[in-house]
Amino acid sequence: MRILEEGLVIRTLGAAYDVQGPDGVVRCVLRGRLRRQTEGPQRPVIGDRVQFERVSPKEGAIIAILPRRTALVRREPLDPEKAHVIAANLDQIVAVFAAVPEPDLFQIDRYLAVAEASGLPALLVLNKIDLAEDLSALRERFAEYEELGYPVLYTSAVTGAGLEALRERVRGKISAFIGPSGVGKSSLLNALQPGLGLRVGSINPRTGMGRHTTTRSELIPFEGGYLADTPGLRDIGVWGIRPEDLAACFPEMRPYIGRCEFSDCLHLEEPGCAVRRAVARGEIRRRRYESYRRILIEQQAARAP
Numbered sequence: 001m002r003i004l005e006e007g008l009v010i011r012t013l014g015a016a017y018d019v020q021g022p023d024g025v026v027r028c029v030l031r032g033r034l035r036r037q038t039e040g041p042q043r044p045v046i047g048d049r050v051q052f053e054r055v056s057p058k059e060g061a062i063i064a065i066l067p068r069r070t071a072l073v074r075r076e077p078l079d080p081e082k083a084h085v086i087a088a089n090l091d092q093i094v095a096v097f098a099a100v101p102e103p104d105l106f107q108i109d110r111y112l113a114v115a116e117a118s119g120l121p122a123l124l125v126l127n128k129i130d131l132a133e134d135l136s137a138l139r140e141r142f143a144e145y146e147e148l149g150y151p152v153l154y155t156s157a158v159t160g161a162g163l164e165a166l167r168e169r170v171r172g173k174i175s176a177f178i179g180p181s182g183v184g185k186s187s188l189l190n191a192l193q194p195g196l197g198l199r200v201g202s203i204n205p206r207t208g209m210g211r212h213t214t215t216r217s218e219l220i221p222f223e224g225g226y227l228a229d230t231p232g233l234r235d236i237g238v239w240g241i242r243p244e245d246l247a248a249c250f251p252e253m254r255p256y257i258g259r260c261e262f263s264d265c266l267h268l269e270e271p272g273c274a275v276r277r278a279v280a281r282g283e284i285r286r287r288r289y290e291s292y293r294r295i296l297i298e299q300q301a302a303r304a305p
């Protein structure tokens with residue numbers, strides 16, 4: 001009789017998967033139907049809950065992937081119809097930006113839209129506030145994100161400001177930290193959990209190599225939950241979003257979707273557009289609407305032959 005156990009995929013290593021079971025990590029291969037597929041929904045990713053069968057105390061075989069609660073879907077920048085899941089069951093995206101130099105709000109909108117496209121809650125972290133001259137002006141500027149429902153945290157990996165609030169937010173959850181290079185993601189994580197040993201700066205002093213050398217994906221135990229660490233996240237800032245999905249990635253536009261004259265309205269130049277009407281009435285911020293347009297137009301321009 002075979003005994004099936006349940007576990008969490010915490011590392012993917014090509015053909016093998018490390019599964020956190022009830023009593024330790026079991027290195028698993030794929031069995032049966034799962035093995036014959038190299039891509040697609042049937043391939044386990046970090047965060048997947050799986051059923052596995054043990055063949056020895058430390059080795060096993062994955063029999064099935066349990067239904068995913070969430071899926072972080074990477075869409076090709078040039079062909080957003082092409083998509084693959086790079087992490088399952090994430091609870092949230094933590095989007096980190098530096099408060100200084102002045103962050104580019106368009107870039108922030110884009111990162112948030114990518115999180116929304118996978119249906120994941122996002123929070124915004126503005127790091128390096130030790131360098132900010134006027135914190136209250138900064139808070140005022142970012143109040144608009146709070147209004148949209150994104151919590152905004154102000155942190156410094158140097159002084160420790162805001163770290164406890166961030167700890168509260170990640171405790172017991174599976175989070176992915178994203179954001180441009182150099183904003184202090186590794187520094188923040190190391191400050192929260194000394195011993196984590198993430199590399200800071202762009203050169204690894206030990207190997208002298210650039211840091212972007214990790215090729216495996218893993219969930220790193222963190223504050224009673226996990227951090228998703230995968231090379232698949234590196235270019236998240238330019239992931240594709242299907243044009244017809246984009247408006248729904250802007251929470252303030254959602255109430256107007258489906259109210260335009262044309263059911264396939266992309267809210268650009270079409271007549272009878274409820275979204276543009278809402279912008280004109282001041283119900284949607286023009287700045288955010290311009291970000292929407294820019295994402296759409298940039299994507300279309302990139303795709304043009």
Ligand SMILES: Nc1nc2c(ncn2[C@@H]2O[C@H](COP(=O)(O)OP(=O)(O)OP(=O)(O)O)[C@@H](O)[C@H]2O)c(=O)[nH]1
Pocket residue numbers: 127128129130131155156157158159179180181182183184185186187188199200201202211
């Ligand atoms: N003043 C100040 N500097 C910081 C802070 N956090 C990080 N830094 C510095 O910013 C630089 C980049 O920090 P990292 O933690 O490597 O940034 P990262 O976001 O992990 O960068 P990538 O790994 O390239 O994505 C380092 O020189 C840090 O010492 C902060 O809160 N305040």
Ligand SMILES: [Zn+2]
Pocket residue numbers: 260265266267268270272273274275276
């Ligand atoms: Zn419209």
